[in-house]
Amino acid sequence: MRFGVVRFPGSNCDADCYYAIRDVLGEDVGYVWHRDTDLRGYDCIVLPGGFSYGDYLRTGAIARFSPVMDAVSEFAAKGGLVLGICNGFQILLESGLLPGAMLRNDSLEFRCMYVNLRVDNDSTPFTCLMEKGEVLRIPIAHGEGNYYADESTLAELVHEGRVLFTYCEPDGTATGRANPNGSAMNVAGICNGNGNVAGMMPHPERSCEAILGSADGLRVFRSAVAWLGGGA
Amino acid sequence: MTYIGRVTVTLKRTVMDPQGSAVKSGLASMGYAGVREVRVGKYLEISLEAPTAQEAASRIDEMCRRLLANPVIEEYSFEVEEAEADSDGRPPEVGEP
DSSP states (O other): OOOOEEEOOOSSSSHHHHHHIIIIIIEEEEEEEETOOOOTTTEEEEEEOOGGGGHHHTTTTTTHHHHHHHHHHHHTTTTOOEEETHHHHHHHHHHHHSEEEEETTTTTTOOOEEEEEEEEEOSSSSTTTTTTOOOEEEEEEESEEEOOOOOOHHHHHHHHOOOEEEEOOOTTTOOSSSSSOOOGGGGGEOOOSSSSEESSSOOGGGSGGGTTTBBHHHHHHHHHHHTTTOOO | EEEEEEEEEEEESSSSOOHHHHHHHHHHHHHHHHHHOOEEEEEEEEEOSSSSSSHHHHHHHHHHHIIIIIIITTTEEEEEEEEEOOOOOOOOTOOOO
């Protein structure tokens, strides 16, 4: 299985994703430049964290018009797996591949910390090796991760099981205290209707080895491999 | 003809504005009484060539919809005016808006 990690000007988690996939997961991976328009040969595209185009105007707003994003939309429409992490999630929202938008954290602070995440759907490409209701520890690092969508979109996400991860207490309860940014319904990660496009604010690539404090993030990538029949 | 578009982008009324709340409490702590609400937005000036003011306005409206504002959380308004020189090429007088 071959992963592609997209590099936008201002991406800064690209090398961490590359390392996690190649050195920890042991899968094939290549970098995709933001001007590339050919994604043939890739099975899963990762939009990494960072500050693409300086986050000018709005996070992800300019990156979504990068040439590669047309290719990513086509890739997604054909069923290819796409994972947006942090800034990558923001780009997916701006591009309309996922619903909603990000607001400034309600605290107005940049939040860099480990959070607890409850798995809400364990039958998607990026969660299939998890169990519904279990709690993962994965770090966040963002200033604009306050997920917003209107009431009907939120209801649809819940109804269709498209909330993948929810900020929670260690026991899995979603509380205001466990919500690091003010996100609606404590939402930390969602997917599209087909499940092949997912976005999450926490950084799984930063928690792929126990020495880093948690290896829970590796299961996001392992799930993608297992989903495509790689048997990770 | 050169036109100037002055675009204002703000969060929708239904969307919480944490920056606005912080500015409001800053003003309150400075002693400004009676500030009911503060909303923080963005202001953009776009200088563009277009055959008519109407065409300039229609392009700016499209820019707002496609990039400058995110319709999920923001709304926008703008005004368009002729920039600098008059039709006969006369430069603007000092102090002219």
